[in-house]
Amino acid sequence: MKKMIVFVLILVVIFAALIFVVNYQQSQQLDGVDNPYNKTDLQQETIDQLDDENYQNQILPEELSNRLESGEDVTVYFYSPTCIHCQRVTPIVAPMAEDMGVDLVKINLLEFQAAWDQFQIQSTPTMIHYSGGEESARLVGEQSEETFESFFEQEVLGE
Numbered sequence: 001m002k003k004m005i006v007f008v009l010i011l012v013v014i015f016a017a018l019i020f021v022v023n024y025q026q027s028q029q030l031d032g033v034d035n036p037y038n039k040t041d042l043q044q045e046t047i048d049q050l051d052d053e054n055y056q057n058q059i060l061p062e063e064l065s066n067r068l069e070s071g072e073d074v075t076v077y078f079y080s081p082t083c084i085h086c087q088r089v090t091p092i093v094a095p096m097a098e099d100m101g102v103d104l105v106k107i108n109l110l111e112f113q114a115a116w117d118q119f120q121i122q123s124t125p126t127m128i129h130y131s132g133g134e135e136s137a138r139l140v141g142e143q144s145e146e147t148f149e150s151f152f153e154q155e156v157l158g159e
Contacts, residue, residue, distance in 0.1 A: 037058065037111055038060055045081035057103070057104065060107075072130075073131050075128070075129045086124050093125075096152065127151065
């Protein structure tokens with residue numbers, strides 16, 4: 001019985017040490033990196049994207065709500081770093097938006113789970129354009145480059 005207790009204690013110590021090491025490594029990865037999420041307990045997939053230009057221009061859900069309440073026009077890209085479709089779409093959409101002069105803000109749904117319900121998101125990627133604080137257009141899923149370009153031209157830029 002004593003051997004069993006010692007074995008269990010050793011396992012507990014090993015797991016505690018492992019948790020400490022993982023948390024320490026994550027905090028080291030966040031040092032010196034611009035963290036737009038306003039929290040330190042980020043998922044590893046998010047940490048991996050912090051330096052990627054395609055995932056800049058993040059907006060917090062509270063900030064988006066405030067902008068919508070004030071009646072602003074805003075175009076939002078809802079994504080998850082773990083979504084394979086988002087991983088294919090983002091490198092196309094982010095530079096395209098910049099080239100076309102669209103201020104595309106992004107919400108990482110992996111970090112902000114409540115935003116799924118708050119903004120009625122069913123799947124990722126989802127792009128929504130709000131005019132005067134109200135949803136005016138929505139594009140869901142992995143689409144062709146031409147579809148995204150058309151969305152920006154017609155729904156966002158009004159061309």
